[in-house]
Each structure stands twice: as structure tokens, then as C-alpha cells.
Amino acid sequence: MTEMSAGGPDIRPVAKESSLLAGSARTRARNAREWRMKAYGIGAIVISLATLAFMLLTIFIDGVSAFRQAKLEFPVFVDAAVVDKAGTRDAAAMAKVTTIGYKRLLTASFIAHLQERGIAVTDVSDKDLEAMISGDAPARLRDRVLADPSLVGQTVDVDVFATGRIDGYLKGRVTRESAALDSNVTPAQLDLSDRLVEAGILSLSFNWGFLTGPDASDLRPEASGLGVAIIGSLYMMVMVALFTVPVGVAASIYLEEFAPKNRLTDLIEVNISNLAAVPSIVFGILGLAIFINFMGLPQSSSLVGALVISLMTLPTIIIATRAAIRAVPPSIRDAAMGIGASKMQVVFHHVLPLAMPGIMTGTILGLASALGETAPLLLIGMVAFVTNYPAGPLEGGVMDPATALPVQVYSWASRSDPAFIERSSGAIIVLLVFLVIMNVAAILLRRRFERRW
Amino acid sequence: MSVFLTLCLLAVLAFAGFVLCRGRAMALVGGDAKRLHSLPGYYGWFGAIMAALPAVLFLAIWQIAQPLVIETRLSGFFPAEMIEDDPARTLLFADVRRIAAGLDSAIASGALSADEVAALDTTTGSVRDTLAATGVALGAEVQPETLVAAQSYRELAGYGALLRTLLVVAVAVGGLFYAIRLTNPDFRARNQVERVMLAVLMLASTIAILTTVGIVMSMLSESIRFFKFYPIGDFFFGLTWSPAFRGGSELGLLPLLWGTLYISFISMLVAVPIGLFAAIYLAEFANPRVRSIVKPLIEVIAGIPTVVFGLFALVTVGPLLRDYIAMPLGLGNSGSSVMTAGLVIGILNVPFISSLADDIITAVPQSLRDGSLGLGATRAETITNVVLPAALPGIVGAVLMAASRAIGETMIVTMGAGAAAKLDLNPFEAMTTITVKIVSQLTGDTEFNSPETLVAFALGISLFVITLCLNIFALWIVRKYREQYE
Numbered sequence: 001m002t003e004m005s006a007g008g009p010d011i012r013p014v015a016k017e018s019s020l021l022a023g024s025a026r027t028r029a030r031n032a033r034e035w036r037m038k039a040y041g042i043g044a045i046v047i048s049l050a051t052l053a054f055m056l057l058t059i060f061i062d063g064v065s066a067f068r069q070a071k072l073e074f075p076v077f078v079d080a081a082v083v084d085k086a087g088t089r090d091a092a093a094m095a096k097v098t099t100i101g102y103k104r105l106l107t108a109s110f111i112a113h114l115q116e117r118g119i120a121v122t123d124v125s126d127k128d129l130e131a132m133i134s135g136d137a138p139a140r141l142r143d144r145v146l147a148d149p150s151l152v153g154q155t156v157d158v159d160v161f162a163t164g165r166i167d168g169y170l171k172g173r174v175t176r177e178s179a180a181l182d183s184n185v186t187p188a189q190l191d192l193s194d195r196l197v198e199a200g201i202l203s204l205s206f207n208w209g210f211l212t213g214p215d216a217s218d219l220r221p222e223a224s225g226l227g228v229a230i231i232g233s234l235y236m237m238v239m240v241a242l243f244t245v246p247v248g249v250a251a252s253i254y255l256e257e258f259a260p261k262n263r264l265t266d267l268i269e270v271n272i273s274n275l276a277a278v279p280s281i282v283f284g285i286l287g288l289a290i291f292i293n294f295m296g297l298p299q300s301s302s303l304v305g306a307l308v309i310s311l312m313t314l315p316t317i318i319i320a321t322r323a324a325i326r327a328v329p330p331s332i333r334d335a336a337m338g339i340g341a342s343k344m345q346v347v348f349h350h351v352l353p354l355a356m357p358g359i360m361t362g363t364i365l366g367l368a369s370a371l372g373e374t375a376p377l378l379l380i381g382m383v384a385f386v387t388n389y390p391a392g393p394l395e396g397g398v399m400d401p402a403t404a405l406p407v408q409v410y411s412w413a414s415r416s417d418p419a420f421i422e423r424s425s426g427a428i429i430v431l432l433v434f435l436v437i438m439n440v441a442a443i444l445l446r447r448r449f450e451r452r453w
Numbered sequence: 454m455s456v457f458l459t460l461c462l463l464a465v466l467a468f469a470g471f472v473l474c475r476g477r478a479m480a481l482v483g484g485d486a487k488r489l490h491s492l493p494g495y496y497g498w499f500g501a502i503m504a505a506l507p508a509v510l511f512l513a514i515w516q517i518a519q520p521l522v523i524e525t526r527l528s529g530f531f532p533a534e535m536i537e538d539d540p541a542r543t544l545l546f547a548d549v550r551r552i553a554a555g556l557d558s559a560i561a562s563g564a565l566s567a568d569e570v571a572a573l574d575t576t577t578g579s580v581r582d583t584l585a586a587t588g589v590a591l592g593a594e595v596q597p598e599t600l601v602a603a604q605s606y607r608e609l610a611g612y613g614a615l616l617r618t619l620l621v622v623a624v625a626v627g628g629l630f631y632a633i634r635l636t637n638p639d640f641r642a643r644n645q646v647e648r649v650m651l652a653v654l655m656l657a658s659t660i661a662i663l664t665t666v667g668i669v670m671s672m673l674s675e676s677i678r679f680f681k682f683y684p685i686g687d688f689f690f691g692l693t694w695s696p697a698f699r700g701g702s703e704l705g706l707l708p709l710l711w712g713t714l715y716i717s718f719i720s721m722l723v724a725v726p727i728g729l730f731a732a733i734y735l736a737e738f739a740n741p742r743v744r745s746i747v748k749p750l751i752e753v754i755a756g757i758p759t760v761v762f763g764l765f766a767l768v769t770v771g772p773l774l775r776d777y778i779a780m781p782l783g784l785g786n787s788g789s790s791v792m793t794a795g796l797v798i799g800i801l802n803v804p805f806i807s808s809l810a811d812d813i814i815t816a817v818p819q820s821l822r823d824g825s826l827g828l829g830a831t832r833a834e835t836i837t838n839v840v841l842p843a844a845l846p847g848i849v850g851a852v853l854m855a856a857s858r859a860i861g862e863t864m865i866v867t868m869g870a871g872a873a874a875k876l877d878l879n880p881f882e883a884m885t886t887i888t889v890k891i892v893s894q895l896t897g898d899t900e901f902n903s904p905e906t907l908v909a910f911a912l913g914i915s916l917f918v919i920t921l922c923l924n925i926f927a928l929w930i931v932r933k934y935r936e937q938y939e
Contacts (some may be wrong), residue, residue: 030831030833030834031831033831033833033834034831034832034833036833037730037733037738037833037836037837038734038738040730040734041730041731041733041734041735041738041739042734043730044726044727044728044729044730044731044734044803045731045734045735045747045751047727048727048731048751048754048800048803048804048807049747049750049751051800052750052753052754052757052800054769055761055762055765055769058765058768058769059761059764059765062768246657247657247660248657250653250654250656250657250658251654251657251658251660251661253654254651254654254655254657254658255658258651258654258655259658265658267662268658268659268661268662270925270928271661271662271664271665272661273928274665274921274924274925274928275661275664275665277854277857277858277920277924278668278861278917278920278921279857279858279860279861279862279863279888279916279917279920280861280863281861281863281888281891281892281913281916282668282672282861282913282916282917283668284891284895285668285671285672285891285895285909285910285913286664286667286668286671286672288895289671289672289674289675289910290667290671294671311664314660314661314664315661318661342643342647343647344647344650344651368756369756371758372757372758372759372760372761373758374758374759374760374863374864375759375863375864375867375888375892378892378895378896379891379892379895379896381896383896406758406760409760409761409764410760410763410864410867410868413763413764413767413768413868414868421764421768424764425764425768428760428761428764431758431761432757432761435756435757435758439756
């Protein structure tokens with residue numbers, strides 16, 4: 001200090017005019033940078049959450065209308081001359097009458113009812129009137145009459161689906177401008193629909209068929225439902241749980257508690273973490289080549305789907321289970337060993353029960369992500385058009401062709417009729433409801449059993 | 454006796470083994486369990502295991518061996534030229550099995566009696582029509598040799614099933630008696646049972662290896678078949694993708710690879726900044742309450758099935774981009790485009806990057822931050838100059854893993870990227886990816902001996918190798934990084 005003051009040049013930085021109360025330009029710039037970084041972070045979070053919200057909102061808006069369906073209600077005279085010419089009321093003889101006969105009945109009754117109610121139909125031809133009733137309606141009426149032959153000769157009230165375009169008009173998807181360009185619907189039919197709504201013949205009502213019915217062809221979106229897909233997904237999830245939980249838990253126990261540190265266990269470890277990151281479609285190829293081509297299991301069956309999804313989910317479940325086992329403190333093991341338990345007894349009597357809540361949580365989350373898996377199922381043929389419900393699980397239903405919820409979303413989305421976009425979004429709502437239920441269950445389980453050691 | 458019934462019988466024998474061995478152990482010590490080496494239950498379990506395990510293993514080996522043995526015996530029915538190469542042979546025996554199964558179901562449904570089946574002859578009428586009447590559909594008319602072989606197959610399989618049941622039961626009963634003989638108070642039943650349990654646990658853990666082997670083997674063998682049809686160089690370096698089902702397809706990988714990488718690149722342009730800034734904010738700025746709400750919310754994105762994002766791309770994002778950006782700028786009029794798929798995959802990958810980066814940033818030791826802050830750096834300066842450089846290897850690992858996910862993503866590109874394979878720079882054009890083509894070549898009617906189908910396996914193995922390399926590299930970086938601070 002003294003040397004400095006003795007004459008050397010003053011090397012201290014020249015103090016700029018500054019105050020503790022007002023920051024210098026440089027300080028302000030530095031602080032501004034901090035604010036900017038914060039703003040970027042908030043912006044990033046807002047963008048991602050806003051996109052999520054926007055996506056869910058559009059899907060909800062598109063899909064919620066799938067649960068309501070336009071239905072026509074009118075009395076139908078089940079003419080014995082058409083459905084039961086022999087007059088025997090014998091179901092086997094009546095089964096010879098195809099849906100074409102019932103279609104004529106429906107159309108005739110519909111036109112008669114409109115005349116009775118005094119609704120003008122002058123600008124709509126009979127053929128167009130017939131086209132307003134869903135192609136699905138005659139088959140349903142036929143099933144109903146065959147199930148109960150006493151209906152023949154009587155007048156029964158039916159509510160049948162209106163065709164998809166009329167349904168779209170009531171939901172605002174079809175307008176007069178689009179109808180003018182569309183060969184499947186005419187503006188005059190839409191005018192008539194307005195009058196039918198006023199008369200109470202045509203209305204939107206909740207459609208259980210969307211949740212329980214099977215898929216329907218491209219031409220009748222109004223009749224398609226998720227029944228087969230829900231059963232297929234259910235079968236698959238139960239089987240995936242049955243396959244993955246025992247194997248996953250056994251593998252985790254071995255790796256956490258028994259595995260010596262050697263090259264084999266190293267290889268297994270690396271394999272598990274890599275398998276968790278293999279693209280899902282590769283598992284589809286595996287399923288196609290091994291389960292279908294090599295082992296000869298039936299295509300599109302929920303069994304093959306479950307096997308493929310199990311192989312995919314297994315690494316996730318093993319990772320979660322190992323974390324749960326690792327969270328059990330060593331003191332528990334030491335205590336059990338100390339009173340003479342064998343290693344195996346320690347694991348199965350003490351460690352496993354204590355790790356169970358964690359294992360369950362991890363398993364449910366793994367199953368939730370398995371439920372939404374689509375790509376591998378496309379390759380093993382679950383995208384096929386399936387209208388028959390699979391048989392019960394004990395009658396070999398797992399070998400029957402089935403489809404799954406996410407696959408149904410995809411196959412509806414790839415059809416040309418815009419009515420299927422609505423149903424695709426509706427299917428997503430159902431899928432998301434299942435996912436939310438599973439996730440909430442996992443969270444509750446974690447809350448209920450979470451233990452801090 | 455069917456396999457299922459045999460297994461039921463084994464279950465009964467195993468239960469008997471449990472009861473007998475446990476009972477014998479207790480009887481030998483006069484009901485005083487303390488004089489036994491192990492708890493009485495272990496003697497029971499040992500009996501059950503000895504009754505069931507060898508028998509089940511025997512059954513499994515028999516099931517694998519029987520078809521092979523029968524096929525060898527049946528080869529004599531066919532002239533040599535019919536079975537000279539492997540695919541023809543496989544198809545032929547698949548036919549034989551199908552006809553044999555058809556005959557079985559014809560008997561089961563009561564349409565034909567066993568004698569009528571034995572007397573079936575291609576000269577007396579169409580076997581195909583006879584079987585079709587009982588609900589068994591066959592593709593083509595049955596060759597005389599095939600029918601004879603099928604009848605012989607049924608006969609042999611019938612003998613086989615009988616022999617199998619007898620031998621399996623014999624093995625089970627033998628095991629049971631062996632276990633009973635071994636049972637005495639000094640026998641270390643627990644140790645034996647635990648050895649078996651350990652073997653089962655070990656077996657379960659090797660399933661990961663088996664899966665990997667299965668993936669590689671199945672794709673490799675089919676790919677090799679593909680490269681017999683199609684030159685390997687043309688596949689890896691071909692610039693055109695135009696499968697034609699009449700033959701003469703051009704199946705070049707490069708346009709697909711280009712589409713895949715282009716889409717992944719755009720998705721990373723979206724995911725990396727958003728994910729990284731979100732992670733920095735959550736790890737360094739957000740207070741614990743905000744963090745505990747926002748972090749799970751972002752992770753919700755990762756929990757939504759990709760098909761939902763696919764529909765979002767198809768119905769909302771695609772038309773939006775087309776109507777408001779691509780068409781006004783004259784860049785194209787396609788709803789499905791590289792941009793559509795890229796943006797949506799980007800959003801899907803945000804939680805992936807943000808969670809991993811968040812973990813990695815919080816793992817940077819607090820002492821580094823304290824040192825920097827103590828020198829007077831602002832928090833922003835601490836982050837850019839100290840925390841991020843320290844976390845960089847881990848972040849690179851996270852980004853690589855996200856890239857591998859983007860490359861392997863299927864549903865979003867299937868629904869949002871289009872199906873046209875081209876080498877183009879315009880991001881508003883429809884392009885296609887490896888995964889899209891795997892789906893389109895393997896769905897619908899597939900014949901497993903045309904190059905157009907088999908190419909999917911070659912595509913699959915290319916995809917597998919690319920993502921595997923990225924993953925291994927990323928895992929290596931992350932592991933290396935973790936070790937640094939542990």
C-alpha cells in the first residue's frame with residue numbers, strides 16, 4: 001500500500017459515478033438478461049402447456065358430439081305380408097327375409113307417418129326419404145322382430161339412427177352449402193330435417209351404442225361404436241398385467257438382490273435400458289415375425305397384441321420395480337437376516353411386501369402407457385375391420401380377432417367421411433378417461449402407502 | 454389328451470406331491486416340526502416342484518421335437534423336387550398341418566366320421582369342398598400327396614399325443630416318488646427349494662436378452678431374405694422409393710432416411726429450446742410451489758398416447774399450417790407435411806427433454822453455484838457460465854435420446870407427414886419416413902416372399918441400428934457425466 005502511494009501510477013479502476021440506489025447501465029443490462037432468461041423459461045412453459053390445452057380442447061370439442069346421435073322416432077307397422085309370408089311366426093322361416101324387406105317396411109312407415117303428421121315432403125323424393133334412415137336400421141329392426149315374433153302384424157315404435165349427414169347437420173358439421181356439393185345429401189333433406197326436429201320426430205339423444213356397439217362400415221358412421229375395441233383393450237391389459245408383473249418382479253428381485261456383479265448381469269442391465277428406448281414399431285416387427293409367422297398364433301388376436309405390448313412394457317416395469325425395491329432400507333434386510341432368515345425369506349417375507357405399493361404404482365403407470373400404444377398393434381393386424389365381439393376369455397376369446405382403443409382411433413381417423421373424425425375424437429375421450437382413471441389410481445396408491453424411512 | 458388337460462393333471466400331481474411330502478416329513482418326526490431341518494412347508498414345496506418341474510420341461514421339449522420328427526417321417530411322401538428348398542418345404546408342411554387340423558375339426562363337428570376321414574381320397578371327390586362344407590376353408594385344391602401326408606400326420610400326431618401324456622405322467626410320478634424318498638428330517642428342503650426359486654428369478658431376468666436376440670434374429674433373417682431378392686447396394690444408396698406390386702420396384706432407403714431426419718431435425722428445433730428453457734426455469738428460478746404444479750403438468754404431455762398427437766396433427770395442425778402459412782406463401786397445399794409432423798413431435802418431446810435436463814441441472818453440485826454467485830455473478834450468468842457447461846454432457850445425452858425417439862416415432866408421422874417419398878427441402882411438402890413405410894408395407898394383405906414386404910424388415914433393422922447407436926451413445930454420455938459428480 002505504501003509503495004503504491006509512494007509514486008507508482010494509480011492502477012485502481014476509475015470509480016464511475018454510481019450509487020447503490022440506482023444501478024449502472026451495466027448492472028441494468030445484467031439484470032435485464034436475468035429477466036429475459038426467466039421470461040424465456042416462462043414462455044417455454046406457457047407454449048407447451050398452451051399447446052397441450054389447445055390439443056385437448058380441440059379434441060374435446062370435436063369428440064363430445066360423438067356421444068350424442070341423431071335419431072328418428074316413428075311407429076312402424078310390421079307387415080306380416082312382408083316379414084312372414086307363411087304366417088307361421090316361426091323364427092327360422094322368418095329369418096329368410098333379408099334386411100331389404102325390413103328396409104321397405106321402415107321407409108313405408110316413415111313416409112306414412114310424415115303424411116299423418118302433415119309434414120310436407122313434396123320437394124324430397126321417396127328415395128331421398130329412404131336415404132335419411134341409417135343403413136343400420138333395417139338390420140336392427142330385423143333382429144328385434146326375430147327375437148320377438150309376436151311383434152309381427154303390430155305397430156311398434158322404433159327409434160332409428162338418422163344417416164350420418166343428417167346427424168352432421170344437427171351438430172353443425174354439414175351446412176346447406178356443403179350439402180349442395182355432396183352427392184350423399186341434398187339441401188332439401190336438410191330443410192325437411194328442420195321440420196322433423198320441430199315435429200319432434202328427429203332429435204339428438206345420448207347414444208350408448210357408441211360405447212357398446214361394434215365398428216361399422218365406411219358408409220354408416222352413425223352406427224359405429226367402440227364395443228369391440230374396449231373389450232380388446234381390456235383383454236390385452238389384463239393379459240399384459242398377468243405376463244409382465246410376475247416376470248418383471250422376478251427379474252427385478254434377481255437384479256437388485258441376488259445378481260453378482262459380472263458380465264452377464266451387466267449385459268442384462270444394458271439390455272433393459274436399451275430395450276426401454278427401442279422404437280415401439282420394432283416390437284411390432286418382432287411380434288409379426290415371431291408370434292405370427294414363426295409360432296403361428298392368429299393374426300389380430302388380443303393374445304398376440306398382449307405378448308408384444310408385454311415385451312415392450314417389461315423394461316418400464318422392471319425399472320420402476322427396481323426403484324421400489326431399492327427404496328426399502330437395508331436395515332430391514334439386516335434385521336431379518338439377524339434373526340436367521342435366509343436371503344430368499346428376507347426378500348419374499350420383508351422386502352417385497354414393503355416394496356409392493358411402489359411396484360403397484362409403477363405397474364399401473366406402465367400399463368397406462370401400454371394402453372395407448374398403437375404402432376406395434378398395426379403390424380400384427382389389429383387394425384383390421386372387426387365387427388364381431390370376441391368370445392369370453394374362457395372360450396378362447398383371446399385368440400379371436402379384436403381391435404384396441406388407440407387402433408380404433410387411428411382406423412377411424414384414416415377414413416374419408418368427416419363423421420369419422422368426430423368418432424375418432426370421441427374414442428380419444430374414452431381412451432383419456434381410462435388413462436386418467438389409471439393415473440389417479442396410481443397417485444392415490446402412492447399417497448396412501450408412501451412411506452418415508 | 455390335450456396339452457391343457459395334461460397340465461391340469463400335472464397341477465393335481467404337484468398338489469399331491471405337496472401334501473405327501475409335507476405329511477411324510479411331519480410323520481417322520483412325530484409332528485414335532487422343530488426336529489426338521491426346514492419348515493414343513495418347504496418339504497411340501499420340494500415335493501410339488503419335483504412332481505411338476507421335470508414333467509413340464511419334458512413336455513416343452515416334446516412339443517418342440519414332435520413336429521420336427523413327424524416332418525422328417527413325412528418327407529418320404531413327397532417327391533424330392535417338391536421339398537428341395539426351405540420356403541417350399543415350410544409352405545407344404547403348413548398345408549399339411551392345416552388340412553390335418555381341418556380333418557380334426559370335421560370329426561369334432563360330426564360332419565365326418567373317423568373312418569370316412571381315413572377313407573378320404575382325392576379321386577373320390579374334392580377334399581376342399583368336403584372340408585369347406587364343415588367350415589374349414591382351404592386356399593387351393595388338395596394334392597394327393599398332401600392328403601396322404603395329412604392323414605398320416607393325424608395318425609402320427611395321435612400316437613404322439615398318447616405317448617406324450619404317458620411319458621409326462623411317468624416323469625411326474627417318478628419325480629414325486631424321488632421327492633418322497635428324499636424326504637427325511639435331515640434333508641435340506643429349504644436350500645433345494647431356494648435353488649429352484651433363484652433359477653426361476655434368473656430366468657426371468659434373461660428375458661430382456663431374449664427379447665433383444667428375438668428382435669435382431671427376426672429382422673436379420675428376413676432382411677437377408679430381402680437382400681437375396683434385392684441388391685443391398687441399391688437399398689442403402691438408392692435415391693428412389695417406388696414399390697410396385699407387379700415387380701420392378703425401386704426400394705431406395707435414402708428418400709425415407711431424408712424424410713426421417715428432416716422431420717426429426719424440425720422436431721428438435723422445437724423441443725430443444727422449449728424443453729431446455731423450461732428445465733432451466735423450473736430448476737433454477739421457479740419456487741417450489743410453482744415447480745410442484747408445473748412439472749407434473751408438463752409431464753402430462755408425455756403420458757398422452759401418440760395417436761392423440763397424430764389426430765391433432767391430422768385434423769388441426771396440418772390444415773392450420775396449410776391455410777395460414779403454406780398457401781399464402783405459395784409453398785404448397787398439402788395438409789400433411791414435414792412441418793406438421795415436426796412441430797407435433799417437437800411438442801411431444803418437450804417433457805422428455807425438460808425432465809431429463811431438469812434432473813441433470815439439479816444434479817450439478819450447489820457448491821459450483823454458490824461459488825459463482827459469491828463472486829458476484831447474477832443467476833443468469835451463473836446458469837450460462839457455470840451450471841450449463843457443467844451439465845452440458847448430460848444435456849447432450851438427453852437431446853440425443855429425444856432425437857432417437859423422434860426418429861422412431863410412428864403414429865404422428867403416419868397421420869401427419871404424408872406418404873410420398875421424396876428428396877425435397879421444402880418443409881411444407883409431404884414427405885415420408887422409415888416408420889411410415891414399415892407400417893404401410895406390413896399392414897393389409899402381406900405375402901412373405903415378395904421384396905415389397907420383406908423390405909420392411911430391412912427398414913426395421915436400419916431404424917433399430919440408428920436408434921440403438923444414438924441410445925448407447927447417449928446412455929454412455931449420461932453415465933459418464935453422473936460418475937463425474939458422484
